[in-house]
Structures are given as C-alpha cells and as structure tokens.
Amino acid sequence: MLKSYKNTVTERFLRYVQIDTQSDPDSSAQPSTEKQKDLSRVLVDELFAMGISDAELDEYGYVYATIPATSEKIVPVICFCSHVDTSPDCSGKEVKPIIHHNYQGQDLVLPDDHSQIIRCAEHPDLPAQIGNDIITASGKTLLGADNKAGVAEIMDAAYYLMTHPEIQHGKVRILFTPDEEIGRGTAKVDLEKLGADFGYTIDGETLGSLEDETFSADGVVIKITGVSQHPGFAKGKMESALKIAAEIVANLPKETLSPETTEGKEGFIHPVGISGAVEEASVSFIIRDFTEEKLHEHETFLKSIMEKVLEDYPNSKAIFEVHEQYRNMKEILDQYPHVTAYALEAIERAGIPAKQMSIRGGTDGSRLSFMGLPCPNIFAGEHAFHGKHEWVSVQDMEKAVETIVNLCCIWEEKA
Template sequence: MNDSIINNVAHTSAGERFLRYVQVDTQSDPGSATCPSTEKQRDLGKMLVDELLAIGITDAHLDDYGYVYATIPANSDKAVPVICFCSHMDTSPDCSGTHVKPVIHRNYRGDDIVLPDDSTVVIRPSEHPDLRNQLGNDIITASGATLLGADDKAGIAAIMAAAEVLMNHPEIKHGTLKILFTPDEEIGRGVDKVNLAKLGADFAYTIDGETAGSIEDETFSADGVTVIINGVSVHPGFAKGKLQSALKIAAEVINALPKDRLSPETTSNREGFVHPVSINGGVEQVTIDFIVRDFVDNQLETHEQELEDIVKAVIARYPSCSYQFQVKEQYRNMKQVLDQYPQIMEVGLEAIRRAGMQPIRRSIRGGTDGSRLSFMGLPCPNIFAGGHAFHGKQEWVSVQDMERTVRTILHIAALWEERT
C-alpha cells in the first residue's frame, strides 16, 4: 500500500521550496569562531522552523547554535527504529552566495546553458555528462553571478517536501522520524554542537549527494597538517649570508610536492592526495596548511611521512632554520561504522529501487556530516539530492531529480516500518 501511495505522489513542493531557500544567503565563514559561523544562517533556520510548524510538526525549533530539530511522530504500533534525515543549511565560502537569482530552464533539450548575468558562464553537456539524462526536465541554475546553493538546499527542500507528504498522508506507515538541519558543514563544523541525546535517533541518512539514484557509504578519511617554517629575519640592507626567508623556504616546500601524483588535480577514484590550502606569514615565520585524504587510514600516515620528508629535505639546506609538523585528525571513513549495520544500506538501496531507479553505490572523494555522525554513534550514509557542480557558478539541479529524492526519503521511512 505504501509503495503505490508514494509513487503516485506526482508532484511535491520540493521545487518551489528550493527556489525560496536558495535566495537566503547562508554562506559560512571559516574565519569565524562562533556557531553558527555566520548569523545569516539563522535566517534560513527560522524560515524552516516556521514552515515545519505550519505543516503540523509541533516540536520544530532552532537552538542556540543554529541547528533545526523536528519530529514527525510515528503512526505505526511497531517498535520501529528512529530514523533521522539530515541536510546542511550553509553554502560554500568558495563562491558568493549573496543575492542568488535562480533561473528555471524548462523542458531542457540538451543544449548548452548560457547563464543570463554572465554569458561566459556556460554549462555544457560535454563537461557535465549528467545533463544528458535530463532531457525534458526542468533545470535550475543561478544567474551566473553566484553559486546556486543546491549543496545542500536541494537536500533541505526534499526533506521538507517529504515531511509535508507524510503529515498529509497518515496512510503511509512509518516509525518516529527526526529532522536535523545543520550549520557550517562546508567548513567542517557541521556536527560540532549537535545534541544527539536530544535528537534521539538510531540511524540517519544525510541527503547531500549528487546524481539521482546514488547512495554513498564510504568517504575519505581526513587529516589536517600544519607546517610551520621558522626562518631567520635580518634587515635586507645587511642580509648577505644571514637572511633565510621562511617565505622562500615555504615556496620550495610547495614546489617540491609531486607534480604527477598525490594531488587533487592528478588523482581520481580511490587515490588519495596531499593538498596545500593556505599559506600565511612573512620572512620570520610561515604557516602552510594542508589537507591529507585517503580511503585507507594507514595511507594517511604514508602520505604525511612523505610530506614531512619533503619538508626535512628542504630545511636541511637552511641549517639556521627549523620547522614544526602538526597533524590533526578531521574525520574517518564512515564505511568502518556502516559495515556493522548492513540494514541501513539495504533499506537505502531498496528505497531507490522502489522510487524507480537503479541504485548507484558510490564512495565520496570528500566527507559529509554523516562521516562524523557515524563515529559519534549515529550511523549515517549519504543519499543523492540531485545537485551537480557544487561550489561554483555552474551549479545546477533538476526539479525532477529533487522529486526522486522526495520519493526515496518516503520509501526509506516506509521500509523501516515494513521491515520491523
């Protein structure tokens, strides 16, 4: 019964909600020490709470740290595990999210999409092969001046639309469902202040993936490495034979990194990398921040040792100088946790099938809130939200793919009840 009801929900509010949400600027700020890192993320949080209350979810609220919590009560007599659906409200600092103007390209016919506010921004099927699966669909882009925000407002819109369907269709049987919207995921702090005891979920699904039908149970494991170069500063007028510039030494370190491997631009699939992301300082001292990524934990140590060997070799040429090498764990491959709970993925895969798609099981060359949630005691794979080309002006999503996400969420909720 649930399947026929869910698949007969031809249209939901996902597209209309998405168009509203992307116009709220929620860009996070890695330089801020507050939570949320930007107050404007609360603007979307308040909107979402109001909309959740309006559809009858009585406990929806925004907490002091900018997290949105809500509960869809069970309508089944079974002791169904409590399932959470999670998406993040912030958009990436990499590209402006101010004054986003969404544009709908209806009945897409397979041509290049030229964005109206900047004709140099062109979304080409040759560069975005998933567009070839969108013939006849309605594509949403930004105008060319900003990112779109499908990462992850497409996920939010799908969860909100699914919640509305569930509240209006009590004949779809399900256990207790939790909704969690987080701030600051894009800067690695998405679950820093989450209250898992208050959330009260057994398992979760982030709705933060890409291609329709995809489900991900594996992420990179991730470390951050900080290299501090201590140089010798001398007045440049009297520097001969004495000055040893930390800036130039840092440049040598970066230049000595492998050119044909171990970098984001030269790796794919399951290959890891070492990536310098920022450099700050002057002649006396320079700090270089790296991110180190691999699917296998002990490979992180291998990459870090290679990086430190490079630093040592460069510093050896400057006997009056020194360095510090600091490693900080960021997150670990969530597959280590999810493999202990195979039923979570089994339900996700079957939900995608029942929503009319062939599941695509993938690994993420990155991380999600689910990576850390899994190791915090809330096992959490990642489901597609339909967005593409995240963090830039070419970002796009189709309305029909968001509708597929809604149906997948509904099937997940129903399947947990059915299989209990």
C-alpha cells in the first residue's frame, strides 16, 4: 500500500529525539516536567501543518487530534497512542542520533564513548537487521526510541492518510501522553474528550509483535517502627528499624522471584527503595505477575518474611501496605477479540509475520483498557530501551507506519 510513498518517519524521529522530554518521578506536577511539552507543541504545529484542524495540547501535557473519516460507513472510532516522555533512568539531554547505514552484523561502537558497544551477540533482534539502517545514540545518552519511534510512526501515518484522501477509513483519534515512564501516563487523560471506541498503543519492541497481555502490578510499602536508644547505652534495648528493613530484603529468595532470575510468565518481588533511620524506616517493592491470584500469593509470601523477621524484634512493629498499580489488559481484550485480530491482520498485510506476545511490563494500554478503551500494544521497533545501547531500525519504523495505515483500512472494511 505504501510502496510509492516516501516515508517521513525517520526525519521526524531524528528531530524528536533531540528534544529532551525526560519525566521526573519525584515531581508531583502534571506533567512531571514542563519540557515534555516542548515536543508536544512541535507535534501540534506539525499536525496543523498537515491539515488536521483540531490538534490541541491541554494543560496536563496531552495532545489530542483527529484524522477525519473518508468513508461514509459508520466505523468505530479508533485511537493510536504513544508517549512523549523518556525514562528517568538515563539522560535524554542533547541526544545525538546516528544512522548506521546498511548494517552488516558488526558490533556498533558508539563514537562519544568507545566503552559503549552494542554487541550483536547480546541483542537477539540485531541479526535480523542485516542490510537495514540502524539508529543509535552517540554513547552518552539514551536514544529515545521508547517512545519517540511510536510518536514518529503515528505522525507519519497521519501524514500519509491526510495526503491520500482516497484511502477509505473511519474517524481516527491521535493521543500523545506525558509521564508514561513514571506510571502516570493516563492520570489526566480525558476519555470522553478522546471519544474513541478502541485504541492501540504503538510502544512495542520486535518487528511484527502484538502484545495483548501485560503484567498485573501492585506496589507494596513496609513501614517499620523500631526502638531508638543512645548507641552508647543501647544493649538489650535498641531495635533498629533500618536493620529490620535490611533483613527483610536480605531474606528474599536468591534464585527465584526476582527480576534478575525470572523470565517468560514468571513473576517477581522487587525491592526498589529503602530509607529511614533507627526509629523509623520503610522499604518499597513492586510486585509483578500475570494473574491477580499470583500477585496476592507473592504479597502473602512477602508479608510472611516481614512477620518472621519481626519475631526477633519483640518491641518493633510494621505496617504492610498494598497499592494497586495496573492489571493485565488481557482480562479486557479477551472480551473484544476482534481488536487483537484486526491488528494481527494489519501486521500480516505489511508483509511480516505477526507474533502475538505477552509483555513483562505495562503500557498506557493496560490502564486505558481498564478505563474503558480496550488497547493492545503494537510494535514500534524500539530495542534496549532506558539505556545507552538503545536502537531502532529505519525499516522497522516504516513497517509500523504501514501497519497503522492497514489497521485504519481494516476497521473500515469490517464495518
């Protein structure tokens, strides 16, 4: 369908990644950083330039826009969504994207830090990229393909549809979100204003992948109250809350139930923060698995570790708090099998094998699905995200654009 079309996705992507949009988990603002809006304003201007008349950036950092219908049929309104922020885990300032043309399987030594080497043997999807053009950062920052590849792909697909009115499709809504990387990507989204029936996030990894299942996720905080005494006179009296916290972490299993020892459908208990002093301390955890039942099992197990440790500290106490974060979107998507089926067909029409997969993580689509917008996740081509070895291929991005356009056509055909 797009064979004679000169894609704009790469040119857009190279520009977008040079705009610093890192989010900040320690900020209570919405969006967490104002600089995210720097890219969002560019997107609104570009949407207007391609003829989309209702593009807007709201006060919370969300971009909404409409590609008008060209079909006279009554077609469900679909939405394509990506996030503009990049991870706080690695700098996104002054990104210098580099295109490695006609990749031939070699290790990629990044020029601004020769110790940063993207080794073919360590990246399972790289061998499939022989002959393609690989984009990386220069070695000092992340690239930002997560999720500016998805943003650029949606923008290019929008441009294609706006310049090819002969393509029959229903009304399409575009949504760009802030703060996805810190778990707040849907915090202030207005689904009534969005007005979509079904959605797709463009935020996946491997070419041809469609993710319709995510982790279910909870957060746990253990708040410990110990017994403080002057250390010179503490024998038999002091019970250090900080040491209790450390003991709880030390008693977690070494060979199972951790991110570094699990894969596939295995869940985990992961300590992500510890703070405090002798009298009071706290430990934060994230709990992940694919079913709510398994989540509760992990939480019960963690609580039992806490209670066992406290047996040795009779004058101390602890509070075990569980905070729901998100749930496996498959619970919702299984009620709307055509949403996933159409995406798989769209991928196949782009000439690539479709792979239905689970993701060991969450997306905006997880929350959107439970908010009333069933929303699986389509590949964007991003790899090794959140670090300096992040990469994406030009050809994979172009296939993502074609998949988006195909999806618009399929929804119209099936209406």
